[in-house]
Amino acid sequence: MKKTLSVILLILMLISAFAPLSASAEETSGSCGKNAEWQFKDNVLTVSGSGVVNECPWKSLSLYNSIKKVIISEGITEITCRYAFANCENLKEAYLPESLEYVPHHIFAECEKLEKADLPSNIKYISGGAFARCYSLKKIIIPKSVTSIWPAAFDNCTSATGTLFIPKDTLVRYYAFKNCDSISEVVFEEGYTIKFESDEEEYYVDEDYAFQSCDNLKKVTIPSSMKIIPPNYFTNCKSLTDVVISEGVQTVGGFTKCTSLKEITLPKSVKYISDKAFAGCPNLELKMPYEVKRIGRLALGYKLVKEGKYDIPYAIEGFKIYGKKFNVLTEYCKNNGFTFVDMYDVKNASVSGLGSKAYTGKAIKPDVTVKLAGTTLKKDTDYTVKYSNNTKVGTAKVTLTGKGTYKGTITKTFKINPKPTELTKLTSGSKSFKAYWKKNATQTSGYQIQYSTYKDFKNAKTVSITSYKTGARTIKKLKANKKYFVRIRAYKTINGKKQYSSWSAKKTVTTKK
Known part of the structure; x- marks a missing residue:
């Protein structure tokens, strides 16, 4: 019995002696490469x-899943094991060394609590899925050394905010920033180019959907060096309102289902508009130059309605396209039932500054503001002005004729009304008052006197005086001891219709018993 007990105690002693050593080795450190080691301490x-x-x-x-911080020390050049820290549930910070040549595939994929990951300034590329679904990542800063951002590298980094700057030598692959919902602006460095193969009208790129569904993206600036905006590049960016496309861009695509877009002006360098480039942009007013050679299928003027699994295109009722009249554009409008507005024909211009004027005895030539497709035209450079019937009371004409780049003619009218008169005196009488005013010597047929017990002339009564030579009138049958507000205006009868001046300033008088 004693011998058996001694054996049991010996076994227990051996277990207690070696078990902690085994557990300790498993949890703290080890080799991870020929000249590389790892160590875990204090959640780092x-x-x-x-x-x-x-x-x-x-x-x-x-x-x-106890790791909260990862530090890759200087000297490490590659991490070839995929998913090195993927799904690390509590990881919040990661630091990568300058010696690291690239960010490996899915290295931090689905680290949902990762908030900070500083990228080395000399990194060459960011591999596919490297930070995919890192929902808590606060900021994305792409070093200028990066030549390629692989597919889905930052997919669903929904907390990354602010402006995303893309260096000029960086290739952004498809879905690279898909669903980065909090990015508000994308700026491409001047010199940025899209690498593509082309047979003039068609092109092939590997960058579609790069910024798909960035829900909070509001502004995009496309530099002149970026000759192509690829298909679906910014598709479904629902908050995008401000798109700046620089002179030099030749092919435009990529804005499908950007539902908040209201206005885009294409530069003269644009030659091609891709299939579905602006499909699903129901509020968009597009202005384009005559240099466009091809407009793709469903490129403009279509809304996309979800029916089952598919987006079905329907023509937008009342859709307009602004541009210079040329075959490609007018043919597209004709084939799709859209309205074409020639942005170089002044007949389509808006003219302001032609409100009613008062007769002066001299020719009246009001200054006008002429706008066409959002551009304010310059007098004597873009158009000339001619006035007619602009001296006497009546309807005057203004004729604008295009000049230089602009063509066509537009005629507008404005009213010349009688010269206003004014009350000179009001005298009180028994249940009456007498009004005196300045008489107009010309371009007047008569006058109207208006009076009311309310200062806003509510329930006012009007008395007409049919001779312009009359300068006074007594108003009778009023209430005794009542205050009245009085005003006057002149009129001229033209072709049986009265044309009035503005009302004079009001005066007050109180009747007697």
Whole structure:
């Protein structure tokens, strides 16, 4: 019995002696490459050494979801094991060294609590899915050294805010920033280009959908060096309102279902508009130059309605296209039942500054403001002005004729009304008052006197005086001891219709018993 008990105690002693050593080794450190080691301490996992990390033993250990910070030390050049820290549930910070050549595939994919990840300034590319579904990542800063951002690299980084700056030598692959809902602006560095193959009217790129469904994106600036905006590049960016396309861009696509777009002016360099380029932009007013050679199928003027799994295109009722009249544009409008507005024909211009004027005895030539498709035209440079019937009371004419780049003619009218008169005196009488005014010597047929017990002339009564030579009138049958508000205006009868001056300033008088 004693011998048996001694054996049991010996076994227990051996277990208690070796078990902690095994657990301790599993949880703290080890090798992860020929010259690389890792260590876990105080919720921080540090990889140090040099060269390549080709193993990620920490992924299979119980400590994995206790990691809150990852530090890759200077000297590490590659991490070849995919998903090195993917699904690390509590990871919040990650620091990568300047020696690292690229960000590996899915290295931090689905680290939902990751808030900060500083990228090295010399990094060459960011691999596919590197930060996909890092919902808490606060900021995305792309170093100028990056030559390529691979597909879905920052897919669903929904908390990344502010302006996203894309360096000129960086290729942005498809879905790279899909569903980055909090980015408000995308700016491409001048010199940025899209790498593509082309047979003049068709082109092939690997950058479609790069910024798809960035729900809070409001502004995009396209530099002159970016010759192509690829198909679906900004598709479904529902808050996008401000698009600046610089002179030099040749092919425009990529704005499908940008439902908040209201106005875009295309530069003269644009030659091609891709299929469905602006489909699903129901509020868009597009202004284009005559240099456009091709407009793709369903490119403009269509809304997309979800029916089952598919977006079905329907023509937008009343859709207008502004441009210079040329075959490609007018043919597209004709084929699709849209309205074409020639932005170089002044007959389509809006003219302001032609309100009613008062007779002066001299020719009246009001200054006008002429706008066409959002552009304010310059007098004597873009158009000339001719006035007629603009001296006497009646309807005057203004004729605008296009000049230089602009063509066509538009005629507008304005009223010349009688010269206003004014009350000179009001005298009180028994249940009456007498009004005196300045007489108009010319271009007047008579006058109207209006009076009321309310200062806003509510329930006012009007008395007409049919001779312009009359300068006074007594108004009778009024209430005794009552205050009246009085005003007067002149009129001229033209073709049986009265044309009035403005009302005079009001005066008051109180009747007697």
